Amino acid sequence: MFQTLAKVVEKRILTDQIILVTLRSEELTNNVKPGQFVNVRVSETCYPYLRRPFSYCDVERDTFKLMFTIYGQGTKMLANASIGSKFDVIGPLGNGFNLDDDFENAIFVGGGLGIAPFPFFTRVLKNKKNIYTYIGARTKEFVVTYGLQNYKIATDDGSIGFNGNVVELLKNDLDKKFFNGKIKIFGCGPTPMLRALKQLSEEYDLICEVSTEEAMACGFGICQGCPIELSDSSGFKLVCKDGPVFNVKEIKL
C-alpha cells in the first residue's frame, strides 16, 4: 500500500454523468488485482474532508483508470480535474477477486457503475477463461460498455436489451444451459442486485464473489468505519481491509 501523488494524464466523458479519468503512478499500478481500489483525496483543502474510494477500472503499465458517476462534491471535483493536475491517492487497497477457484467461464455481473472493476478483470482473464458480461442499467442512457467484451444488456425500462433486471437475464441463460463448463460468478453493484445474485448462486449451486460498497474514511482498517455482518451472525468484517470482495456465502446482504 502506498500514499503518493498520481498525475491526471487523460479524461474521457463516457456519458453525461460518467467520466473516465486516467492517472499515472508506478507505485499504484504494481501488483494490483481486479477488485482492489484506491482512496483519493479529491481536494487540497479540508473540504471535502474524507477521501473517496474508487475501484481500479483498468490498469495498463504505469497508468490506471477510474470510472465514476458524478454524484456529489467529491466526484465533481475529480471530474473537473485538469490534465497534469495531481491527486494524493492511497492504494492498492483491499482484497480483489480470487482467481484460484476451478472454473472455465467467468460471468461478470455489473449493476450501474458496478461494471467499474470489469474492464481490468477482462484484461487479466482474456485468453485464459471464457468471459460473459451482464450489464444492468436503469435505462439505455446509463449503459456503459467501455472495456467490456461479450456482453448482454438488461434495462429496467427495456429501452435497450432485455426488459428486466440483470440477474433475471443471467437466470434465463442458466436455465437455457447456455454455458459449457464450470462457472464462477463475479458481481458488483447495488445491494439488492448482490442479494439477488446470492439467491441465484445458492439455487444453482455456483461459486459467487461480490464486491461490496460501504462508506469509508481511512480505507485500510484503522477507523473501523466500514463493517459488514457475517452471514452466520458471528460478527463483522471490514469492507476496506477484509473486502471489498467476499464470497457471497460469507456475508449478510
Ligand SMILES: Cc1cc2nc3c(=O)[nH]c(=O)nc-3n(C[C@H](O)[C@H](O)[C@H](O)COP(=O)(O)OP(=O)(O)OC[C@H]3O[C@@H](n4cnc5c(N)ncnc54)[C@H](O)[C@@H]3O)c2cc1C
Ligand atoms: C470499494 C469502493 C469502490 C468504489 N468504486 C467506485 C467506482 O469505481 N465508481 C464510482 O462511481 N463509485 C465508486 N464507489 C462509490 C464512490 O466512492 C462514491 O460515489 C463517492 O464517494 C461519492 O462521493 P461524492 O463526494 O461525489 O458524493 P457525496 O455526495 O459527497 O457523498 C455522498 C454522501 O456520502 C458521504 N460520504 C462520501 N464519502 C464518504 C466516505 N468516504 N465516508 C463516509 N461518508 C462519505 C458524504 O459526506 C455525503 O453525505 C466505490 C465505493 C467503494 C466503497
Ligand code: FES
Ligand atoms: S474505512 Fe476505515 S476501517 Fe474501513
